[in-house]
Amino acid sequence: MNKFKRDMDKFIGESPHFNEALKEKILLRINEENRPRKLIWRGFNTLKIAAIFTVLLAVVGSFLVAALIGTGEERQASTSILKTVPVKNFSDESENWKVTYSQKEVEDSVRSAFLTVEYVGEGLKPEEASYQFFYKKDQESFGGSLTLNEDGSYADVDFGTCTTCILYTDQDEIPGTMEWAGQQENLVLKKTDESKWQESPLFKAGPYTMIGEEGRAGFIYDDADVSRFYEDKTQKYMWHFWGSQSELTGTFKVLGTHENSPEEIVVVPEMESRPSPNNGADHHIPTMVELPEKGMWKLTAVFNDKVIGTVYVEVHEK
CATH class of the missing domain: 1.20.5 (Single alpha-helices involved in coiled-coils or other helix-helix interfaces)
Incomplete structure (x- = not known):
């Protein structure tokens, strides 16, 4: 204490x-x-x-x-x-029409399919046409009507996927008819290994060789190894167009479709464009192009949401 x-x-x-x-x-x-x-x-x-x-x-x-x-x-x-996924093409060509039915098996017993129709006759293309095809005495059938697009083609008919539809074999045949303007032609679609599209023709413009529609749309290309398309390879191509100031002024883009698919992809993104004459054409545009798969491709040039021209090219394997 x-x-x-x-x-x-x-x-x-x-x-x-x-x-x-x-x-x-x-x-x-x-x-x-x-x-x-x-x-x-x-x-x-x-x-x-x-x-x-x-x-x-x-x-x-x-x-x-x-x-x-x-x-x-x-x-x-x-x-x-x-x-x-392998694609089977069944095709036939009559005097005026070429029809190709494309089918692929995306899963077991599930197929997707689409139809491509081209007019190969002389004269003006019909504004409207209809088709009807059958398989083994109408075990399965598909038909419909077609309307001519502004670019002079008929849109592919996409049948989508189906779990109950027939998966055609290499030996199968699919008979049918095309009707237009009071006329009718018969076709029999058979398995083919040939491409349903052909490359666009080459033509001269100024000092250069081009591919596409002469006097309308194309790009510098001479089918040499250096200018050819190869899958997944980006290359530069100089597009040329012929037309009026109004239709070549505004937005521009290029869409691509592979021969074995109805789906479109954007090949050249949309951009603003004003006419720039070159090599005898009313307008030219340099672009970079890359296509992801070998085979035939349809390249569609579009100005202001209107098709100006279509170019068919082949993409080669690296």
């Missing part, structure tokens, strides 16, 4: 009065003792926040990586399906 009193006297002095000076001295001592605890607690809170933030970053990062991988796998899978 005497020792405690001596310690207190040593700390607060021998005066028993609790004055302001004594109060400040006691508070100062308390703060000094608590400061290390506050610093430790503050450091702990900072560490805790940093740890939580790190965990959140890791979770978000993992999610994004998984999403990107999934998207990449989906794209790779879709590209793989496009390039590896």
Whole structure:
């Protein structure tokens, strides 16, 4: 007890009065003792926040990586399906019409199919036509009507996918008819390994050889190894167009369709364009073109959402 009193006297002095000076001295001592605890607690809170933030970053990062991988796998899978699924073409050509039925098996017992119709007769193309085809005494049939597009072609007929439709074999034949303007022709579609499209003709414009529709649309191309198309290879092609100032002014783009698919892809993205004469043409546009699959392609040049010309090219294997 005497020792405690001596310690207190040593700390607060021998005066028993609790004055302001004594109060400040006691508070100062308390703060000094608590400061290390506050610093430790503050450091702990900072560490805790940093740890939580790190965990959140890791979770978000993992999610994004998984999403990107999934998207990449989906794209790779879709590209793989496009390039590896075999397509069977059944075709026939009469005096005035060439018809090709294309079919591929996308899954077990599931097929997708589309029909391509071309007028190969002389004179003006019919504005309207109809088709009707049968298989083995009408076990399956497909028919419909066609309307001539502004670019002088008939749109492919996409039958989509089907789980109950017949998957034709190489030996199958599909008879049918084409009717137009009171006329009728019979055709029998048979399996063929020939392409349903042919490359567009070459022609001269200025000092250059071009491919496409002479006097309408084409690009510099001489079918030499250096100018040929190869799958997944980007190359530069100089388009040339013939037409009025109004139809060649505005937006321009090029769409592509592979012979074994009814789907269109954007080959040259839409851009603004003004006529720039060159090599005897009313307008020319340099473009970069890359086509993803070997085989025949239809390249459709479009100004202001109107087709100006169509060029057929072959993409070669690397």
